[in-house]
Amino acid sequence: MSDFYRPKGLSSAVCYGDPKTAFRWLEEAFGFEPLMVILDENDNIAHSEMKYGDSVVMIGNEWSADHKSPKSLGGKNTQTVHVQLTRGEDIDAHCGRARKAGAEIMQEPSTQFYGDRTYRARDGEGHIWTFGVTVQEMTPAEWDKAAGGGMRTQTSL
Structure with a gap:
């Protein structure tokens, strides 16, 4: 229980x-x-x-006027969901599984400047899901360099 x-x-x-x-x-x-x-x-x-x-x-x-599927709102999303895979998990295979099941792949798997490999998919009712897996651990200083500067910590906003 x-x-x-x-x-x-x-x-x-x-x-x-x-x-x-x-x-x-x-x-x-x-x-x-x-x-x-x-x-x-x-x-x-x-x-x-x-x-x-x-x-x-x-x-x-959909249980109220404020709780709707994107399908009922012209495809609009007010949030997206990020799902982090376990390190070492094959994100390309995960994307292939989603595609085979009918997901619209909005962004093919690609490695981001911060060391995660990600892809983005839309389900049949329009919800957007992002999946990521860490492929390279990086420090904030390395993120800053890879992104071209401008990264801030929460205390420097």
Whole structure:
């Protein structure tokens, strides 16, 4: 029973017009693992959760005027979700899996100035997901040099 209670941290909740399809697709495309599903009186998803590593993403329906899928908002997103893969994980293969499942690959895998290799994908309802894996550990000074200067720490803003 304690598996349903998370420690202090952050989770994201995304709304779908068809959360059952999204739930199955997220498992197939991105490798998210089912954690829990609560169905309403009509066997529709009222709330569900999936995990990836130690993180949780909540998958739900459009339940108010303020909780909509990008599909219902002309494709607009108010947030995107970043998912960090385990070091050594093959991000190119992960991208291939997502593409095979029907994800629109918005940005092919590429290595960023800060040492992560990333790609960006859009799911069938328009949510944008970014996946990254650290391929080279770098210091903030190395990031600054690679980015051409201008990097600041939180204390120097």
